[in-house]
Amino acid sequence: MKIVLIGAGNLATNLGKSLLHKGHDILQVYSRTMESATALADIVGGSPTNDISKVNTEADVYIVSIKDSAISETVPVLCKGKEEKVFLHTAGSVPISVFEGMALHYGVLYPMQTFTKNNPVDFNGIPCFVEGNDDMAFETAYNLASNISSHVYPLDSKARKNLHLAAVFACNFVNHCYEISSEILSKHNIPFDVMLPLIDETARKVHTLAPLEAQTGPAVRYDENVIRMQSDMLKDNPIFKQIYESMSLSIYRTSQKRKTSND
Secondary structure, three states: OEEEEEOOOHHHHHHHHHHHHOOOEEEEEEOOOHHHHHHHHHHHOOEEEOOHHHOOOOOOEEEEOOOHHHHHHHHHHHHOOOOOOEEEEOOOOOOHHHHOOOOOEEEEEEEOOOOEOOEOOOHHHOOEEEEEOOHHHHHHHHHHHHHHOOOEEEOOHHHHHHHHHHHHHHHHHHHHHHHHHHHHHHOOOOOHHHHHHHHHHHHHHOOOOOHHHHOOOHHHHOOHHHHHHHHHHOOOOHHHHHHHHHHHHHHHHHHHHHHHHHO
């Protein structure tokens, strides 16, 4: 298919590379800055532009991969004069209705993964969730997703919002916990690398165990002596202290629910 990429960030870069590899033709890359548009266009082909009103009109599908807050203001200008084309966005929490009244055929192609520009991922293993307002839009989203992934699922906007929320906990919040861990270690000249075997084993366990069953540590049994001591160690950083205490309480209460349900 002939594709225009709207956005040149982490997701757009990885998605563009994968689509190009599968034989699709990237006609153009739009970004707010010509530098970013040119950098991605040099990789995936097509012409760069930083003027949304001058986006190529010859594409079959326009894939919008920009920050959520910018989508609603970009869509009206992007769709003008191209109303009969297919428009897809890649956001987890933005409803399909963002295109309503602006285009005839529109939908969502949401790859649920964390992306970094210079860290290539194997799209084949990434779950992709698709939605369309009509058969044409749905088939376009589904076919594109199926080209690059073996795990494609239809999902409506309401369910996708909850999926994205769950992903924030499983990815963004977990990664922030890594950062907190790194800060604590660095103050005592301990390299973060020592955490990697623990991180890897924690991730491996949930491939075969439910997260609730895999949970260990002082919070499960609510060991107050350890929890109080560790909480006091964070007194110089009130936000980290609050996270520690809230997380410990949540772990304990969740483990108690499981214990009650098993009794």
